[in-house]
Amino acid sequence: MQHRAAASIRKSFLRYFEQHGHTLVPSSSLVPSSDPTLLFTNAGMVQFKQVFLGHETRDYTRATSSQRCVRAGGKHNDLDQVGFTARHHTSFDMLGNFSFGDYFKEEAIFHALNVLTKEFDLPIDRLHVTVLDNDVEAIEWLVYTQWRKIAQLPDDKIHRLGPDDNFWAMGDTGPCGPCSEIFFDQGEAFSNYDDRYLELWNLVFMQHNRLGDGSLLPLPTPCVDTGMGLERMASVMQGVISNYHSDVFTPHLHAVAAALDVQNGHVSSRFQDAVADELRLNRFGTDVDIQIVRVLADHLRTAYALMEDGVFPSNVGRGYVLRRILRRAMRFAQQAGVSQPFLSRIPMFGEGERKGVVQLQAVVDNEERAFYAMLAQGTKAVDKLLHHPHTKSYLTGHDAFFLYETYGLSIDMTESIAASFQATVDTAGFDAVRQRHQEAIAATSSPLGL
Structure with a gap:
């Protein structure tokens, strides 16, 4: 072979x-x-x-x-x-x-x-x-x-x-x-x-x-x-242990790792060393550092492909899924110490020139800026819901939907913030509340619902 x-x-x-x-x-x-x-x-x-x-x-x-x-x-x-x-x-x-x-x-x-x-x-x-x-x-x-x-x-x-x-x-x-x-x-x-x-x-x-x-x-x-x-x-x-070890992904892994190593003005080789060891040893590691690199490589690859085909971040439909993909990447970047817009600076164009590269990077940058502003507001709101007027260890479906409607927090983001307070989220309840809300909107916008 x-x-x-x-x-x-x-x-x-x-x-x-x-x-x-x-x-x-x-x-x-x-x-x-x-x-x-x-x-x-x-x-x-x-x-x-x-x-x-x-x-x-x-x-x-x-x-x-x-x-x-x-x-x-x-x-x-x-x-x-x-x-x-x-x-x-x-x-x-x-x-x-x-x-x-x-x-x-x-x-x-x-x-x-x-x-x-x-x-x-x-x-x-x-x-x-x-x-x-x-x-x-x-x-x-x-x-x-x-x-x-x-x-x-x-x-x-x-x-x-x-x-x-x-x-x-x-x-x-x-x-x-x-x-x-x-x-x-x-x-x-x-x-x-x-x-x-x-x-x-x-x-x-x-x-x-x-x-x-x-x-x-x-x-x-x-x-x-x-x-x-x-x-x-x-x-x-290619005789490798995972898809990430193939030549489809390795250029992206190297690009992400190099960018992470210079983020926030601190130069190191932490993430590049993690990628080098993973590829050299042909192993599929479970260390957080290599998982972060994999997620960013995959999610940015997909995000740019979707935007090329006319899908842009929003709160509905395909745009909502794209926003979830980008925000999941942002949450993993946070685990690497990133605290400011960063993803748009990672070069993900090794497969050839993409259409409107600068414009697509600007979209990612805007999403990140909105994310960090929303994160600060959302964290305060979650803290308030969990501790006022009395302390509780979970957020209800209605709580999660309130955060989604008011601050734009996806259910993933709400779970992540709640976890930092050692709290859980009723995700099934959120889905039910959101579904009822969407059905109500559909009914009021239809002649049959008047």
């Missing part, structure tokens, strides 16, 4: 499918067009949703793409795990191939096997696959037999799992179907990280359309939707 840079992996993947009759389709915006059910583009198939449903046709029946994705809100939300695990990110690149009524399960498996074992030279004896096994379909026999026929995998490397693991849907409604996931055995050295068997590729066989009541209708024609995380494949091809 040869060392491959992420850019080379992407190029080889797309070239293979182009050579096999697939049209190369550019990555779509992170803001889904004409799809109110999604906050962000969270998978490669999003731009093809109407094709899967039979509502739209293209001048091709096979496609391949490298799609930028964000998973920081809605059904797929990895925000709170970022920085603490080797694989979770708020954004990533998904490599995929798609068939719209052209080929189906057998050819999808054939192509996946060819790419992994011939293009990327992965040893076939280190591959494991999963197939759907549930009460309705008993076993996805076609998939099961094809993996034995084409890949000649023994039974102990074909794992039967239920629909929680092997039935994929992009959301609560829309195209869905059984899937077959491909895992790579990274070896005994990875056992201590609960990451020995790493999922590389998901082959989804789109057969159904899930309606709002949960019922499944057959799609007009069966389709194929596959997704491979570029960052994961890069970590495998």
Whole structure:
């Protein structure tokens, strides 16, 4: 297995499918067009949703793409795990191939096997696959037999799992179907990280359309939707312990660490040493310093990508999620001793010139200035709620919503400030109060609510 840079992996993947009759389709915006059910583009198939449903046709029946994705809100939300695990990110690149009524399960498996074992030279004896096994379909026999026929995998490397693991849907409604996931055995050295068997590729066989009541209708024609995380494949091809150790992230880690080491006018090598040790030893550490660097690298990468696609910080919808991402980065920066606007000075543009770099940095700077002003006011307000007229050890949902409405404190910020007073927050109560508030606004703004 040869060392491959992420850019080379992407190029080889797309070239293979182009050579096999697939049209190369550019990555779509992170803001889904004409799809109110999604906050962000969270998978490669999003731009093809109407094709899967039979509502739209293209001048091709096979496609391949490298799609930028964000998973920081809605059904797929990895925000709170970022920085603490080797694989979770708020954004990533998904490599995929798609068939719209052209080929189906057998050819999808054939192509996946060819790419992994011939293009990327992965040893076939280190591959494991999963197939759907549930009460309705008993076993996805076609998939099961094809993996034995084409890949000649023994039974102990074909794992039967239920629909929680092997039935994929992009959301609560829309195209869905059984899937077959491909895992790579990274070896005994990875056992201590609960990451020995790493999922590389998901082959989804789109057969159904899930309606709002949960019922499944057959799609007009069966389709194929596959997704491979570029960052994961890069970590495998580069023989490293995590996505953060791959060349996708290492430039960002170095940039963040260098900036942290000169923040507040104090020059040191604390964070650069933490990154250097992490990469040199090929370990996934749990030290606070390296977690801070990971969070800042991931969150700023995502924030700039969202702003490039027209999403800017606000208190509603996509803008609210972006604001939460930036403020989570700010809270982690605080743990590093940062007490003033700082994030906009971290260079995150190594992948090429971004559009309007200076303007985007100004947005981040303004968010930070507002954050520190809000933090000072919010801390005083939390102190008052917890200690006046009498002392208590928690904030109610109504308290948290008051802080959100009055000071702009997100629930994450409220929890963080409350924790500094050894207090907790009723987050479920906050969600309920906020939901009732939104429903009341919707009712009063609708003719039916007058």
